[in-house]
Amino acid sequence: LDVEPLPVHRLLEFTRLSDRELRAFHQAQSHRISVDRKKLIRAEGDPVEEIYFVIDGWAASYMDLPNGRRQIVKVHLPGDMMGAPSMALERAADSFVALTPMQLAVFPLEAIASLFEDEPRLALTLFLCAQQERVALMDRIASIGRTSAIQRVAAFFLQLHRRLKAIDPGMDNSFELPLTQIELSQVIGLTTVHANRTLREMDRLGIVYRYRSKITLVDINALSELAGLPERRYVRDPAWFLGARPDTPKPHLVKSA
Amino acid sequence: LDVEPLPVHRLLEFTRLSDRELRAFHQAQSHRISVDRKKLIRAEGDPVEEIYFVIDGWAASYMDLPNGRRQIVKVHLPGDMMGAPSMALERAADSFVALTPMQLAVFPLEAIASLFEDEPRLALTLFLCAQQERVALMDRIASIGRTSAIQRVAAFFLQLHRRLKAIDPGMDNSFELPLTQIELSQVIGLTTVHANRTLREMDRLGIVYRYRSKITLVDINALSELAGLPERRYVRDPAWFLGARPDTPKPHLVKSA
DNA sequence: CGGAAATTTGAAATCGCTCAATGATAGTGG
DNA sequence: CCACTATCATTGAGCGATTTCAAATTTCCG
Numbered sequence: 346l347d348v349e350p351l352p353v354h355r356l357l358e359f360t361r362l363s364d365r366e367l368r369a370f371h372q373a374q375s376h377r378i379s380v381d382r383k384k385l386i387r388a389e390g391d392p393v394e395e396i397y398f399v400i401d402g403w404a405a406s407y408m409d410l411p412n413g414r415r416q417i418v419k420v421h422l423p424g425d426m427m428g429a430p431s432m433a434l435e436r437a438a439d440s441f442v443a444l445t446p447m448q449l450a451v452f453p454l455e456a457i458a459s460l461f462e463d464e465p466r467l468a469l470t471l472f473l474c475a476q477q478e479r480v481a482l483m484d485r486i487a488s489i490g491r492t493s494a495i496q497r498v499a500a501f502f503l504q505l506h507r508r509l510k511a512i513d514p515g516m517d518n519s520f521e522l523p524l525t526q527i528e529l530s531q532v533i534g535l536t537t538v539h540a541n542r543t544l545r546e547m548d549r550l551g552i553v554y555r556y557r558s559k560i561t562l563v564d565i566n567a568l569s570e571l572a573g574l575p576e577r578r579y580v581r582d583p584a585w586f587l588g589a590r591p592d593t594p595k596p597h598l599v600k601s602a
Numbered sequence: 603l604d605v606e607p608l609p610v611h612r613l614l615e616f617t618r619l620s621d622r623e624l625r626a627f628h629q630a631q632s633h634r635i636s637v638d639r640k641k642l643i644r645a646e647g648d649p650v651e652e653i654y655f656v657i658d659g660w661a662a663s664y665m666d667l668p669n670g671r672r673q674i675v676k677v678h679l680p681g682d683m684m685g686a687p688s689m690a691l692e693r694a695a696d697s698f699v700a701l702t703p704m705q706l707a708v709f710p711l712e713a714i715a716s717l718f719e720d721e722p723r724l725a726l727t728l729f730l731c732a733q734q735e736r737v738a739l740m741d742r743i744a745s746i747g748r749t750s751a752i753q754r755v756a757a758f759f760l761q762l763h764r765r766l767k768a769i770d771p772g773m774d775n776s777f778e779l780p781l782t783q784i785e786l787s788q789v790i791g792l793t794t795v796h797a798n799r800t801l802r803e804m805d806r807l808g809i810v811y812r813y814r815s816k817i818t819l820v821d822i823n824a825l826s827e828l829a830g831l832p833e834r835r836y837v838r839d840p841a842w843f844l845g846a847r848p849d850t851p852k853p854h855l856v857k858s859a
Numbered sequence: 860c861g862g863a864a865a866t867t868t869g870a871a872a873t874c875g876c877t878c879a880a881t882g883a884t885a886g887t888g889g
Numbered sequence: 890c891c892a893c894t895a896t897c898a899t900t901g902a903g904c905g906a907t908t909t910c911a912a913a914t915t916t917c918c919g
Contacts, residue, residue: 491673494907527866557916784898
């Protein structure tokens with residue numbers, strides 16, 4: 346049915362999951378969908394029946410305000426769970442648009458709920474992922490609320506770079522950014538015009554280089570200095586995490602032990 | 603040991619929990635602490651070993667930036683879980699300060715993890731609470747990123763009012779706000795001076811009335827109009843939620859059925 | 860190639876910030 | 890209970906960052 350496994354690196358960040366747990370996660374997906382660039386995946390206000398796992402491609406989650414302005418709340422990359430916040434809501438809080446062609450796995454809410462009954466360690470992992478996302482949102486609030494335009498851009502680029510490196514550790518200091526400056530400005534809470542001026546300023550200072558949609562972080566140190574981001578070390582097998590259950594080891598593994 | 607029950611109204615927002623589930627939650631707390639006003643409960647960078655449940659009083663969660671500015675990330679009220687985002691971290695992302703004298707229940711992380719093993723419906727409820735908080739953070743990002751000073755203040759007051767009313771439905775349109783204007787400005791991402799001017803402007807417009815630390819929302823309609831907040835209806839017993847287990851009904855309840 | 864969308868630039872207006880000072884309030888110790 | 894002091898609220902004036910409006914350019918996409 347689904348040959349291609351899901352990119353679950355984020356689920357394995359906190360602890361190792363057993364084959365059974367990973368299988369349970371895979372079996373929770375109901376189907377997969379491909380989405381064209383610029384296509385709306387879900388709109389604000391839609392009833393919430395499922396969440397999405399990003400297999401491939403980028404998406405933006407955004408909210409439109411009554412004053413006509415738009416805030417992009419998160420940029421989703423492969424390995425991200427998308428849409429979970431609205432699980433608590435009758436109607437979705439945010440819309441999703443594909444920034445590139447995408448491949449998504451769809452998880453019905455019942456399936457997620459079942460995981461809480463059957464796979465407590467997986468449930469706890471999902472819980473920690475949600476907390477991790479809260480930290481990211483808190484950092485963004487601090488960035489938008491208390492830093493200048495250039496600092497926000499620096500922070501955004503650095504964090505993207507960090508996340509992309511978590512996906513592909515072999516990555517260098519440049520990456521394709523499938524966001525227009527309009528969208529970038531909606532991420533960092535500035536006008537398009539000012540986002541543009543800020544980017545040009547960064548060009549001029551020689552800390553980023555842009556060509557087409559490719560961003561090169563020329564001077565990562567200067568960028569880090571500017572952004573002033575705290576480092577966030579995630580827990581790894583903390584003492585309090587639920588222990589792996591010894592159950593049903595595979596015969597051939599027992600033999601080789 | 604603990605006579606006084608915890609104000610769990612937020613846990614019961616999504617579904618009814620059984621006596622057993624509630625008891626399990628109560629038993630997960632290790633002890634209680636009282637905190638004086640202005641006292642630091644936990645500092646950014648501290649190792650994370652426990653989370654807190656607010657029984658009584660207000661607290662602020664904030665992050666200090668390298669540029670010396672401070673962002674208040676959340677104002678905690680009775681019934682809120684405090685500190686959960688940092689569960690995913692080696693070291694706490696935010697600090698907590700008591701805005702009033704407080705009463706807290708302390709939950710060791712092991713105890714929370716155990717709940718995931720023993721009480722899946724409770725675990726799912728905690729998961730939904732985390733998602734609910736994510737929505738709140740997303741709304742704040744939109745507010746700070748895309749609205750004017752006066753709109754931010756209006757949104758902040760309205761949401762506080764909403765939350766206080768959830769605690770005490772009999773409340774009228776006024777409440778004690780134990781925040782200085784300095785702190786208010788740190789919530790909404792403005793300077794103290796500008797926060798003050800904005801408040802005075804709202805006075806002048808006759809939409810809020812202030813006396814000492816008491817805030818009266820004189821014209822809630824005008825305020826709502828200004829803030830332009832989306833309404834957020836939380837799910838209630840959605841079809842996908844884990845069903846209550848029929849187990850161990852109390853004898854006397856069976857009799858009366 | 861043509862049209863639409865995105866980027867870039869300029870000029871002027873505004874909102875919010877900084878600096879600085881004054882007045883008001885509340886908490887503290889006597 | 891009062892005086893004292895630190896903190897908080899308020900105000901003014903000037904500045905600066907960001908916005909707004911408008912108009913080129915350039916790039917992207919069909």
